[in-house]
Amino acid sequence: MFVIGFDLDLSVDSFELSLAVLDFLSLFDPRLVLVVLFLMFKFAFQVPLVANSSLRTCIALLDSICIELRNLTSYVLDPLGFKARYGKLLPLLTTQVDEGLMSTLAQFYDPLYHCFSFPDFQLLPTLEEYSHLIGIPILDQVPFSGLESIPTAREIANLLHIDEDLIRANLTTKGGIQGFPSEFLIAQATFYGKAMSEDAFEALFVLLIYGLVLFPNFDKFVDMNAIRIFSVLNPVPTLLGDAYVSLHLRNAKGGGVIVCCLPLLYKWFISHLPQTVAFKENKGCLRWSQRLMSLTNDDITWYDRVYDTVQIIDYCGEFPNVPLLGTCGGISYNPILARRQLGFPLKDKPHNILLEGVFFQEGKDPQGLKARFVRAWRSIHKKSRNELGPKNCIALEPYTSWVRQRAAVYLMPYDHPRPTPLDVAGPSTLPTQRVEELREEDLSRAWIREREELLQQLKEKDAMIEFLEHRVIDDPNDTWTSLLPQSSKFWKRRYDRLAKEKADMEAAYEREIKKLCTSRFPASRASRDP
Structure with missing residues (x-):
């Protein structure tokens, strides 16, 4: 949504100023009003979406984008192989970003030390954490700088495994930068997904995620920066750079949205929040500002x-x-x-x-x-x-x-709800008993995290098996399936393989639970015995 105004920040003051200017111009020549309106609209629709939208609007648009992209996940034939090739991109599409938490977190950004400063601790996203969360290693090379050459239509066609003429016909410019409308890329991804052309589909699908989720710039537009970053598959330094640059600019301007991969920043922050039931349930219905200000380093x-x-x-x-x-x-x-x-x-x-x-x-x-x-x-x-x-x-x-x-x-951005307890200076190494307790807590958290990952993988297998059952049983003569020779046998083999993998995963999951139970709980009980 755009508001006619020179400031374009959706504020009432800028809107009233615009009306006053237009009234003044109309005294001289009414045609000037039309000219100014035309220029204002032209400018409005050429600036980045994120520059003139609220954080709530950006998150709403992100949600709608992720819904469109989730519709394409049914064409991912091998989710585990996809994860190995491109990282943990699919979970980003299902991450529900809490607008209240993100807007509150931004208030704690410290422009001097480039971190989040709280009453008695600091937090900052790191390259290593981002790399783990997105499942993509950091390459030992210079990351994207913007100084790289613009790829030619032929190079883009080779990257996406599609026809060069299609690239030339759909390459457009928006806000001074070249790129592709997302509608074109989604249509192409759908076409190649139905045709089971895995290389072309995955390249198009991953580029859509890069351009719309990892490196958002314009609404429904994948720009050339995203294409260049995708071509080298080393996005982590750029992702972290975008987060810090956006937070720093927002702080300097005294407001605005966070122009970066919001799902990743959100996943990073909640990974450090307390994992207790009381904090998660928030039965007191406290605002995020109250909940964050009450936290201590413990x-x-x-x-x-x-x-x-x-x-x-x-x-x-x-x-x-x-x-x-x-x-x-x-x-x-x-x-x-x-x-x-x-x-x-x-x-x-x-x-x-x-x-x-x-x-x-x-x-x-x-x-x-x-x-x-x-x-x-x-x-x-x-x-x-x-x-x-x-x-x-x-x-x-x-x-x-x-x-x-x-x-x-x-100065903290909010009032402190309770005094921060003073830490007693202690030795640089914790007592042995406390170390063992922390190690047990770490193992417990690791087990819970591994359990959730296994359950997610099982869900992905179930979804794929259900999809393949439709292909093999309900619709063996599907038009798109018939593009490949002996497609029924192909789908049957794919179905059988995934069903076996799922059974093996379930068996391994049960074995792991039994092993952890027998190894952890006796030790825990023994440690509590007098």
């Missing part, structure tokens, strides 16, 4: 065992931290503040030189920061246990005191 889910063997990208090139390039600018982020999220202790305030804040907008880079960012990514420096020491995700008093002081200076 309430947060800090660490996941999946990061036990991960090497952390600690800094790049000349920078003391990590320079991120998004589609709309660049910004530095500080992995040293996220040590606890990856299993290492936070002992003291980091040196200021390690927290250097760098930021630029696309097209506004007089210092040539983009070129420096690109050079820096040619020299990636990683750290692991060898450099960071043993795993121990705790925060000591010197660090916590610094965070509290920062919160007092920066």
Whole structure:
């Protein structure tokens, strides 16, 4: 929805100003009003959708987009193979983003340290967490910078496995950038999905997810940036860069929407929220601002065992931290503040030189920061246990005191509902009993997470088997199926294979439950016995 106004932020003031200007112009020549209206409408429909919509509107549009894309998932013949090739893209289509939580979270963004600052702790999305959540590794290469050449129609046709003439006929420009209407790509994906042309369908389907969900820009339009990022399949640094750049710009402007992959940012944040029943149920019907302000560092889910063997990208090139390039600018982020999220202790305030804040907008880079960012990514420096020491995700008093002081200076966006309990300074290593308790809690969370993943895989198998049953039994002579020779036998083999895989998964699932029960619960009972 667009409002006639020079500000285009849907505000009443801008609307009234526009009317006043039009009234003034009508005193001279009524034709001027028509000219101005034409120019305003033209401008309105050429600016990015996310630039003139509320966060609620963007999430509503995201939901409608995901519904369209979910309709294409029935053509994914091998969900596990799809996940192995392209990552955990399908779960993003079913993620229900909570608009209240995201708008509240944005209020906690700290523009000095490029993180979320709370009364006595800090949180920030990391490359390693994003990589795990989306299931795509970070390649040891320079990520997307926007300096890459624009692919030709032939190169795009080869990438998508479709006819070059179709590419030329449907390539359009919107807001000064080339791309494709999503209707065209959806129609092509549907065509190749029905024809069981797996390569063409998957390329089109994944590009749609990249252009509409991972890197949204214009409504129902997949732009050339998304195409270039998709062509190298190294989206994680750009995804994180977009999140930080958007949050930083929103903070600088005092409002606006978050222009990034919202489902991924949402999944990251809720992974750190308390997993208790009381917090999830929220029987007191508290607002998100009250719920977040009441949290202390003891309430947060800090660490996941999946990061036990991960090497952390600690800094790049000349920078003391990590320079991120998004589609709309660049910004530095500080992995040293996220040590606890990856299993290492936070002992003291980091040196200021390690927290250097760098930021630029696309097209506004007089210092040539983009070129420096690109050079820096040619020299990636990683750290692991060898450099960071043993795993121990705790925060000591010197660090916590610094965070509290920062919160007092920066001022929290909401009132504090209760005083934050002071942490007693303790040793750098937790007592053995507490370590064992934490290890047991980690194992429990890992088991629950593995159980949910297995259940999701079983659901995907059930959906595919139901689809194949229709192909084999109900409609063996389907027009699209007949495009392939001996398609009935093909579908029968596919059905039998998936049915066997599902049975094997269920058996493995039951064995895993029995193994975990016998290994965990006796130990737990023994630890509680006097």
